[in-house]
Amino acid sequence: MIRERYLNGAILALLFIVPLWAHLADEPFTITLATRAVIFALAAVGLNIALGLGGLVSLGHAAFFGIGGYAMGILAFHAQSFTPVAEWPFVIHGTKSMPVIWLVAVVTSTIAALIIGILSLRTTGVYFIMITLAFGQMLYYFAISWRAYGGEDGLSIYIRNDFPGLNTLIPLHFYGICLAILCVALLFNAALARSPFGLALNAARQTPARVQAVGLNPTRLKLVAFVISGAVTGLAGALFADLNRFVSPAMFSWQMSGEIMIFVILGGVARLFGPVTGAVLFVGFELVLGGLSDYWLIYLGFLLLLIVLFARNGVIGLLAGKEAVHD
Amino acid sequence: MTDPVLATYGLTKRFGALTASDNVSIDLHAGEIHALIGPNGAGKSTLIAQICGGLTPDAGRVELLRQDVTHLPTEARAQAGLGRTFQISALAMEDTVLQNALLGTLSSPWRFFKPALARHDLRDRAMTALDQVGLADHAAMRTAELSHGLRRQLEVAVALTLKPKAFVMDEPMAGLGVDGSKRMTGFLDGLRQQAPILLVEHDMDVVFALADRISVLVYGKVIATGTVDEIRQSRAVREAYLGEAS
Numbered sequence: 344m345i346r347e348r349y350l351n352g353a354i355l356a357l358l359f360i361v362p363l364w365a366h367l368a369d370e371p372f373t374i375t376l377a378t379r380a381v382i383f384a385l386a387a388v389g390l391n392i393a394l395g396l397g398g399l400v401s402l403g404h405a406a407f408f409g410i411g412g413y414a415m416g417i418l419a420f421h422a423q424s425f426t427p428v429a430e431w432p433f434v435i436h437g438t439k440s441m442p443v444i445w446l447v448a449v450v451t452s453t454i455a456a457l458i459i460g461i462l463s464l465r466t467t468g469v470y471f472i473m474i475t476l477a478f479g480q481m482l483y484y485f486a487i488s489w490r491a492y493g494g495e496d497g498l499s500i501y502i503r504n505d506f507p508g509l510n511t512l513i514p515l516h517f518y519g520i521c522l523a524i525l526c527v528a529l530l531f532n533a534a535l536a537r538s539p540f541g542l543a544l545n546a547a548r549q550t551p552a553r554v555q556a557v558g559l560n561p562t563r564l565k566l567v568a569f570v571i572s573g574a575v576t577g578l579a580g581a582l583f584a585d586l587n588r589f590v591s592p593a594m595f596s597w598q599m600s601g602e603i604m605i606f607v608i609l610g611g612v613a614r615l616f617g618p619v620t621g622a623v624l625f626v627g628f629e630l631v632l633g634g635l636s637d638y639w640l641i642y643l644g645f646l647l648l649l650i651v652l653f654a655r656n657g658v659i660g661l662l663a664g665k666e667a668v669h670d
Numbered sequence: 671m672t673d674p675v676l677a678t679y680g681l682t683k684r685f686g687a688l689t690a691s692d693n694v695s696i697d698l699h700a701g702e703i704h705a706l707i708g709p710n711g712a713g714k715s716t717l718i719a720q721i722c723g724g725l726t727p728d729a730g731r732v733e734l735l736r737q738d739v740t741h742l743p744t745e746a747r748a749q750a751g752l753g754r755t756f757q758i759s760a761l762a763m764e765d766t767v768l769q770n771a772l773l774g775t776l777s778s779p780w781r782f783f784k785p786a787l788a789r790h791d792l793r794d795r796a797m798t799a800l801d802q803v804g805l806a807d808h809a810a811m812r813t814a815e816l817s818h819g820l821r822r823q824l825e826v827a828v829a830l831t832l833k834p835k836a837f838v839m840d841e842p843m844a845g846l847g848v849d850g851s852k853r854m855t856g857f858l859d860g861l862r863q864q865a866p867i868l869l870v871e872h873d874m875d876v877v878f879a880l881a882d883r884i885s886v887l888v889y890g891k892v893i894a895t896g897t898v899d900e901i902r903q904s905r906a907v908r909e910a911y912l913g914e915a916s
Contacts, residue, residue, distance in 0.1 A: 534782065534783045534785075535782055535783075537785040537786065537787070538781055538782050538783055538784060538785060538786060539776050539778075539779050539780075539781045539784075539786040539789070539792075540779050540780060540781060540782050541782075541786070542765075542769060542772060542773065542776065542779075542786045543773065543776055543779035544779075545762065545764070545765065546762040546765065546769075546770070546773050549761075549762040549763060549764060549765070550760045550761060550762055550763075552756065552760045553756070553760040553761060553762070553773065553828065554745075554773065555723075555743075555744040555745045555748070556722070556744060556745075556748055556753075556754050556756075556760070556828075556829075557745075557748055557773045557774045557776070557828065557831075557832055558745050558746075558748035558749040558777070558832065559745055559773075559776065559779055560743075560745050564779060567780075
């Protein structure tokens, strides 16, 4: 078995080396693919906080992914059309500044996750899955009917948003931004898992009665995890919209929620680099298998079945074995 | 007599036509072990659930250190000083023994960055509790790898880290062998000075060896409360609990 930290290091090295090579070899498409993988990985890192640490099987994380996407779309759309986002109670202008867009994406998805979390966490098990799915679908249909922002057709943004000191139109620069954010999210996730909060959350997943008996509120712990998780996935949504320069209701769809969950399961639930591995593999399969057949998802489904049946800890678990116990 | 540390007054809980707790009043004083015994279905678990916060009584109240905690949730009762162990071990099996013990030390879990294990104050408190129950050498082990007996000891250690004012222990000897039971009995005997124990236990040898007072619960009603000798000699107990003909 390979030790997990070496495996994680190798995956991270790959994320640094491949796009650099692609840049030097003038292969911008590869960089775009890598950017897609990194953004998906970020969305899945978000879900993994709720799913891996908190045991919350959310089938509605596309809600936050879409909210982040639409936060970017709406702000950039108003900036490019020189119209205000709102005029009452005070004038809010659009913006092309990535940091401002990220902030708005994080704040809006945090608020949404708080509301959805408060309502969903009244339930558990299959009901939790269904209620999160319902919220995602509710937002999906809302986006379809939101004519002001393209309705079913979505919104196109002509030029990628700005980041101070970088030319975001150069694929490698935009990739660097996304990778830096992913690294910060991974560091945060690693710290969270070992923190008092992570310890309590992890126990709340396994034995809520014990957590209550030591004076902690398991539902509140799970709610905070859900909110953090939604915020990270929302940020990924804003980056994804920027990558495509396009947002559409599809970002809210249950298929998107399913894909984010597939990234986590494929790579390994609760493993730090599980979501990254899953997202990279997914984008790789999309490229290779998608080139062979339009029905490539059937093959992916088959692979997922094998993973779920024979490698419960995902690809990371398969290669690195059981998670090490931290003393 | 001093004020009780933990007390119930007229606790009543009905499930349809069944009265699971019928006007139950019991108390627990500093330094004592008060055992709660009764045949299966007597309502012991229902009573414990009402004391610890899992169930709300239909009538009556629960007081901890003279504070009415009847309508407080379980976690608030734990914060107020009620430490409990479960009949079936409720532990985070994927975590280490030390991580489980640390749980009781997290008075505020809202710290997101510094590793819990790097907090020396918390770690020391958890290690002291593990040492007390004889699990210090197993601190780095995964809990799932512990034997049943050691898990029971860990249950007590987690409750200890809370530094409770009163313990409620639901069958701490359940599933223990003769040696394990002896060890736990000796340990609980010394623990009463730290905090009094309301002990639910089926093993009568243990109850008679440990208890300062015993309450006998039958069909949700306390039919007798007294010292070991008083309970042994009680005709009502023998008739109702031991099934002796009068």
